Amino acid sequence: MxxxxxxxxxxxxxxxxxxxxxxxxxxxxxxxxxxxxxxDRASAPVRAEVRRLVMEAARDVLPCQDALSSSTLxxxxxxxxxxxxxxxxxxxSPETAVCRNLTSTQAVMVNEEDHVRIQALRPGLALQEAxxxxxxxxxxxxxxxxxxxxxxxxxxxxCPTNVGTGMRASVLMHLPGLVLxxxxxxxxxxxxxxGLAVRGRxxxxxxxxxxxxxxxxxxxxxxxxxxxxxxxxxxxKEVAEHERNARERLKKERRLQMADLTARAEGxxxxxxxxTAREALERLSELRLGIALGLKRRIPMATVDRLLLEVxxxxxxxxxxxxxxxxxxxxxxxxxxxxxxxxxxxxxxxxRTTT
Amino acid sequence: MxxxxxxxxxxxxxxxxxxxxxxxxxxxxxxxxxxxxxxDRASAPVRAEVRRLVMEAARDVLPCQDALSSSTLxxxxxxxxxxxxxxxxxxxSPETAVCRNLTSTQAVMVNEEDHVRIQALRPGLALQEAxxxxxxxxxxxxxxxxxxxxxxxxxxxxCPTNVGTGMRASVLMHLPGLVLxxxxxxxxxxxxxxGLAVRGRxxxxxxxxxxxxxxxxxxxxxxxxxxxxxxxxxxxKEVAEHERNARERLKKERRLQMADLTARAEGxxxxxxxxTAREALERLSELRLGIALGLKRRIPMATVDRLLLEVxxxxxxxxxxxxxxxxxxxxxxxxxxxxxxxxxxxxxxxxRTTT
Numbered sequence: 001m002x003x004x005x006x007x008x009x010x011x012x013x014x015x016x017x018x019x020x021x022x023x024x025x026x027x028x029x030x031x032x033x034x035x036x037x038x039x040d041r042a043s044a045p046v047r048a049e050v051r052r053l054v055m056e057a058a059r060d061v062l063p064c065q066d067a068l069s070s071s072t073l074x075x076x077x078x079x080x081x082x083x084x085x086x087x088x089x090x091x092x093s094p095e096t097a098v099c100r101n102l103t104s105t106q107a108v109m110v111n112e113e114d115h116v117r118i119q120a121l122r123p124g125l126a127l128q129e130a131x132x133x134x135x136x137x138x139x140x141x142x143x144x145x146x147x148x149x150x151x152x153x154x155x156x157x158x159c160p161t162n163v164g165t166g167m168r169a170s171v172l173m174h175l176p177g178l179v180l181x182x183x184x185x186x187x188x189x190x191x192x193x194x195g196l197a198v199r200g201r202x203x204x205x206x207x208x209x210x211x212x213x214x215x216x217x218x219x220x221x222x223x224x225x226x227x228x229x230x231x232x233x234x235x236x237k238e239v240a241e242h243e244r245n246a247r248e249r250l251k252k253e254r255r256l257q258m259a260d261l262t263a264r265a266e267g268x269x270x271x272x273x274x275x276t277a278r279e280a281l282e283r284l285s286e287l288r289l290g291i292a293l294g295l296k297r298r299i300p301m302a303t304v305d306r307l308l309l310e311v312x313x314x315x316x317x318x319x320x321x322x323x324x325x326x327x328x329x330x331x332x333x334x335x336x337x338x339x340x341x342x343x344x345x346x347x348x349x350x351x352r353t354t355t
Numbered sequence: 356m357x358x359x360x361x362x363x364x365x366x367x368x369x370x371x372x373x374x375x376x377x378x379x380x381x382x383x384x385x386x387x388x389x390x391x392x393x394x395d396r397a398s399a400p401v402r403a404e405v406r407r408l409v410m411e412a413a414r415d416v417l418p419c420q421d422a423l424s425s426s427t428l429x430x431x432x433x434x435x436x437x438x439x440x441x442x443x444x445x446x447x448s449p450e451t452a453v454c455r456n457l458t459s460t461q462a463v464m465v466n467e468e469d470h471v472r473i474q475a476l477r478p479g480l481a482l483q484e485a486x487x488x489x490x491x492x493x494x495x496x497x498x499x500x501x502x503x504x505x506x507x508x509x510x511x512x513x514c515p516t517n518v519g520t521g522m523r524a525s526v527l528m529h530l531p532g533l534v535l536x537x538x539x540x541x542x543x544x545x546x547x548x549x550g551l552a553v554r555g556r557x558x559x560x561x562x563x564x565x566x567x568x569x570x571x572x573x574x575x576x577x578x579x580x581x582x583x584x585x586x587x588x589x590x591x592k593e594v595a596e597h598e599r600n601a602r603e604r605l606k607k608e609r610r611l612q613m614a615d616l617t618a619r620a621e622g623x624x625x626x627x628x629x630x631t632a633r634e635a636l637e638r639l640s641e642l643r644l645g646i647a648l649g650l651k652r653r654i655p656m657a658t659v660d661r662l663l664l665e666v667x668x669x670x671x672x673x674x675x676x677x678x679x680x681x682x683x684x685x686x687x688x689x690x691x692x693x694x695x696x697x698x699x700x701x702x703x704x705x706x707r708t709t710t
Contacts (some may be wrong), residue, residue: 208435256686260627260629263626267622267623267625268626271619271621272616272622273618274611
């Protein structure tokens with residue numbers, strides 16, 4: 001047998017270095033069609049016309065799904081959990097649509113809060129690339145669509161907070177080190193002061209579930225897109241540096257406590273017969289920290305990152321292939337986690353014993 | 356290899372049937388020497404004389420340790436955790452002593468609250484036998500000692516609540532079923548009404564840590580010992596029946612929740628790197644319930660019962676062979692639990708894989 005340990009370790013190290021702190025980058029552009037009322041003020045025929053125009057414009061680059069309101073709530077929830085549609089589209093308003101590529105890294109939402117919302121997603125810290133993707137999509141659409149644009153204000157949007165560039169750039173960061181070292185609150189305050197919003201990916205403030213935070217620009221007026229992206233990138237690098245520093249200190253100063261926290265998380269994920277989404281996200285986050293600290297070498301971080309998405313209600317039901325109520329979900333979720341984490345471990349242990 | 360499964364299962368079934376609900380029975384007799392002040396009012400020379408007299412009387416049946424106050428606090432704590440000495444002797448008052456047999460099932464404490472306290476302990480529900488043991492010990496001592504006895508009141512004791520028989524009979528019961536079915540409070544109220552005291556073995560009331568309760572008589576005056584013992588035995592049988600009934604319902608009506616609770620307990624006991632005594636008692640109690648419900652067949656209940664004693668601070672330090680502060684105890688306790696529960700499992704899994 002070829003020893004695969006080093007190969008795996010290199011791949012794992014590369015993954016952790018790229019995504020260990022900053023999981024993903026996202027750029028979203030808000031656009032509206034000139035001369036037509038914003039979606040919430042538009043009549044059904046107008047909304048239908050907007051949808052027709054946008055889908056036609058996007059047709060060459062992205063497959064569109066125009067029957068979003070008639071798709072199942074479960075399908076919409078899955079798109080929502082993947083950050084592909086907003087609460088507006090989740091509710092299933094009529095005359096909406098979503099166009100997206102196969103990997104869902106690029107998408108156009110139609111008749112959401114604005115007529116057009118362009119979104120580009122990149123793994124890791126890659127705001128520049130996400131911006132380039134969104135900008136290219138925007139160029140394609142603009143060839144066919146006449147955007148509402150003011151030479152003074154820039155792009156006009158349904159909500160005044162988006163007027164100007166219409167751009168929201170954001171990153172998803174895993175910051176357990178800063179939370180556990182009680183350093184997250186001053187950092188949030190500091191980021192707010194320089195015009196950045198910090199939200200829990202799930203949950204709010206420093207009580208963010210699973211230590212997952214989204215950091216995004218709030219200013220859209222009077223600052224060019226490139227500047228927003230460059231500034232946010234620098235800030236994110238700084239926050240990531242703080243997080244890595246906090247992790248180092250946790251490892252040095254609270255090694256035993258961290259070993260305990262992460263071993264308990266793994267123990268519960270492998271043992272529980274019932275688990276809520278919230279607890280799953282919390283335990284997976286602790287396990288992810290354990291992997292980052294080098295305390296859990298047998299579980300790939302990518303597995304945890306995949307599970308962080310898949311333990312959510314709609315994804316779980318899609319996986320199960322049927323609708324499940326809350327209690328049934330808690331059981332299926334626990335079963336799945338045991339199979340993904342426990343089963344794997346048992347196989348490896350068996351291998352080790354027989355070789 | 357001879358298949359041992361059935362043999363083990365029979366032994367395990369016998370153990371669970373005998374000790375699954377009622378772990379142990381205890382009878383304690385309070386006695387004082389005629390004409391001498393009670394210990395808390397006696398001078399040092401009088402206390403020394405009492406000790407000399409009692410130790411001489413007990414010499415033939417029990418080895419005595421007269422240097423209790425000069426023994427280490429750790430040694431006294433261990434006796435206290437084993438229920439062999441009271442808080443008075445734990446504090447290390449002078450001129451005290453404890454005489455006990457090798458298995459510590461019979462003991463005489465000297466210059467505790469009373470001059471003499473005789474104690475007999477039996478596993479399971481065996482109050483009759485414990486009373487016989489204590490009575491026999493009492494007879495031996497009475498041959499040499501002149502007890503303070505009133506024809507009207509009976510044995511005179513330091514605290515009026517013990518006057519009469521001077522007897523306290525008690526049983527230690529594991530009642531997780533009644534607690535989880537929220538039926539413990541009415542049972543405690545009912546027992547109180549018929550003159551029985553219910554205390555948590557650790558902790559108080561229905562919040563008793565580890566669902567362990569001690570039930571004992573409060574009345575010592577005007578009721579003969581045999582009657583107290585017979586009545587308490589009947590009551591304990593009834594409570595045990597209620598507990599078994601509650602466990603059956605938990606198994607039928609909340610099987611998944613019980614599988615979850617007990618799997619989590621086992622998972623944490625096998626994973627944690629730090630564990631307080633309180634958490635260890637709670638998780639061990641849940642694991643014990645899992646064994647009783649047939650959900651955890653690989654761990655003998657006797658192992659859990661031994662660990663319930665050994666995770667306590669003084670026992671843990673005695674095992675480690677050195678004094679440990681709180682933080683160090685939490686680490687050693689977790690290490691020990693992993694070795695006792697996890698290590699065993701790993702060995703078995705390895706065996707299974709290779710055969």
